[in-house]
Amino acid sequence: MPEPTRIPGGWRVGDPAGQRRFQALAGLDPLLLESGESLPDVSLAYEAWGTLNAERSNAVLLLHGFSGDSHASGPAGPGHRSEGWWNGLIGPGRAIDTDRLYVLCPNVLGGCQGSTGPSSLAPDGRPYGSRFPSLSIRDLVAAEQRWADALGIEHWHAVIGGSLGGMRAMEWAIAAPTRLDRLVLLATTAACTPENRAFHSTQIQAIELDPAFCGGDYYGDPGGGPVRGLSLARTIARLTYGCERELERLSRQQHAHDICLFLQQDAEHLTCRFDANSYVLLTNAMSNHDVGRGRGGIAKALAGVQARTRVVSISSDRLFPPHQQLLLAQCLHAGVTFTSIESHLGHDGFLFEQGPLDPILRQSLG
Known part of the structure; x- marks a missing residue:
């Protein structure tokens, strides 16, 4: 493998911010993690499109996959190496219509595109590195809940997530069932398999x-x-x-x-x-994701979801095969809708099959 031509890594303080905004988590208390450790001075980077209405009722939370970030829509340029990963789906008149919806996409806690993570500076002024504590999916969502509180958003019109983002979306719907009306889960699973x-x-x-x-x-x-x-x-x-x-x-x-x-x-x-x-x-x-952990199992955990739910699978997904999304749909309430997208792109179909996703999202957000 040839030598790299650029020192690698994510976004660093001093790099162009691009469309990123930054929000320190509200409150003076450190973020307490499931492991028993805590993180002080946590901040999440995020991007937003559209306008929050006077009733604060049109906010949509968009949660990116493992290698994604907050740049879901917009051009490549300073601060952003690539155009938005759902560029064709977000914007005026598009499936996620920013003429009527206020869309927010945070970079995940522990990530490397502006949110607090291992490359961030610890209180002693040095990068956390090996000292950064382990995180669970529930920790990621706890940070996002504090972030939403800091922004004054108490309720979501919808929460949408694919893959890792779908795991987080599920945790939102289980841990805070009254905070969202709609839930869209794409190419994800209730628990990682062996x-x-x-x-x-x-x-x-x-x-x-x-x-x-x-x-x-x-x-x-x-x-x-x-x-x-x-x-x-x-x-x-x-x-x-x-x-x-x-x-x-x-x-x-x-x-x-x-x-x-x-x-x-x-x-x-x-x-x-x-x-x-x-x-x-x-x-x-x-790897440690399991919505049923400590909740009496997957079925019991998902039974508490109140949001109107759409579950989407990709036919050729071998990371999280369609039978895992079928299990999700079976465990959710009777109002769930299950859709399978025929694709040869495997798991990444949830990113790139934007044509078939367009009507699915329009219907789900209506």
Whole structure:
């Protein structure tokens, strides 16, 4: 694998803010985590589109996937390496219509695009690195609830999330059932399976076995830290995000040996915008995701969801296969709607199949 051309990582203080806004979490108390540890001085980066109405009743919470961030809509440019990941779905007259809805998308706690995470400065003025505490999906949502409170948003017209974002959306609906009217869950699961955890484990090992990882304390390394390990982790993950049909399609479009080049370029794109510690932290949070933990099981936990719910699966998803979304739909109340999108794009279909998603979102948000 060639040497990187740029010191990798996520957004850093001093970089162009782009469309990001920043909100310190309200209250003087540190954020208490499930592990018993706490985080002081937490801040979340977010982006917003549209206008909050006088009744404060038109806010939509959009929760990004694992490698996503707050830049769901808008052009590439200073502060944003790529255009918005749902660019075709958010805006005036679009499926998520900003003429009538106020849409907010926060970068997840522990992430690396402006929110407090391992690369952030701890109270002693040094990056957290290995000292950053472990997080659960419920911790991520607890931070988002404080963030919403700080913004004065007590109720959501809808909460929408795919993959990791869908896990968070579920936790919102379970932990705060009266705070949202509608819930849209895409390509996600109520609990990670042993197979998910096995794939996650190999990705984490790829990073931690890179000598440049230094136990997580690699900030300031002129070589950029564990670039090779992070690249390999992304390649393993990319094979779970895609599917056999997608790789066959790519092989027909290119020479067969160029599949390796495709995976390498995809990994290099990730290393330029993602922090290895955040990768490990959020992967572990996903591995431990189980909405039924401490709640009497998945069915009992989901039975408490009050929001009108839409569950969307991608036919070729092998990370979170359609039968997992069917289980979700079966455990939710009778008003749930289940939709399957036919796609050869695998798990990433929830990002790229924007044509089929358009009417689904319009109907769900109506």
